[in-house]
Amino acid sequence: SQTIHQWPATLVQPVGSPLSLECTVEGTSNPNLYWYRQAAGRGLQLLFYSVGIGQISSEVPQNLSASRPQDRQFILSSKKLLLSDSGFYLCAWSVDSHTDTQYFGPGTRLTVL
Amino acid sequence: DAKTTQPTSMDCAEGRAANLPCNHSTISGNEYVYWYRQIHSQGPQYIIHGLKNNETNEMASLIITEDRKSSTLILPHATLRDTAVYYCIVYYDKVIFGPGTSLSVIP
Numbered sequence: 001s002q003t004i005h006q007w008p009a010t011l012v013q014p015v016g017s018p019l020s021l022e023c024t025v026e027g028t029s030n031p032n033l034y035w036y037r038q039a040a041g042r043g044l045q046l047l048f049y050s051v052g053i054g055q056i057s058s059e060v061p062q063n064l065s066a067s068r069p070q071d072r073q074f075i076l077s078s079k080k081l082l083l084s085d086s087g088f089y090l091c092a093w094s095v096d097s098h099t100d101t102q103y104f105g106p107g108t109r110l111t112v113l
Numbered sequence: 114d115a116k117t118t119q120p121t122s123m124d125c126a127e128g129r130a131a132n133l134p135c136n137h138s139t140i141s142g143n144e145y146v147y148w149y150r151q152i153h154s155q156g157p158q159y160i161i162h163g164l165k166n167n168e169t170n171e172m173a174s175l176i177i178t179e180d181r182k183s184s185t186l187i188l189p190h191a192t193l194r195d196t197a198v199y200y201c202i203v204y205y206d207k208v209i210f211g212p213g214t215s216l217s218v219i220p
Contacts, residue, residue: 044210103159
């Protein structure tokens with residue numbers, strides 16, 4: 001069966017510090033991978049998606065970036081965090097296009113102080 | 114913007130059926146209706162999806178109107194563990210999550 005992991009589960013970072021969140025998927029090959037952000041009390045905002053190694057599409061311009069160094073690894077990064085980067089970050093995968101069912105990880109709760 | 118509209122919140126008595134409505138009046142012929150739910154502080158969980166026909170699985174039933182402009186998710190016997198935010202999503206090209214419906218199951 002397929003599983004998706006995210007770490008860390010929670011993170012508190014000062015403004016201006018760098019960020020690296022990691023997501024890995026097990027039990028499937030060549031998945032589509034997604035990063036979402038959820039602000040408190042809000043819906044999910046798609047940040048990035050990837051259909052293969054090194055292929056990243058950005059949905060929202062911001063100070064975040066994503067990379068996919070391996071087939072089942074997706075990393076969300078920032079060089080300098082802003083207060084507005086606080087939120088719940090979710091990684092998801094799907095078998096095919098992003099019209100397919102998406103399976104979400106447990107999320108990372110980021111607080112920028 | 115999300116292509117769906119849902120009530121902000123609903124209550125349901127434990128053991129009763131929960132009927133969650135969703136309007137998607139601009140849906141196109143090849144767009145699926147998906148339902149997810151998100152329990153507090155967890156990632157969203159897939160529930161069910163459909164195109165034209167009604168669908169049922171071990172979690173819920175999905176009723177889609179004949180004109181496909183609206184649908185209803187039915188949890189046949191709601192339990193306290195069904196308390197969550199329920200998202201109705203219509204997508205062909207990409208997924209857009211709106212604010213969803215916050216369902217509270219009351220003992």
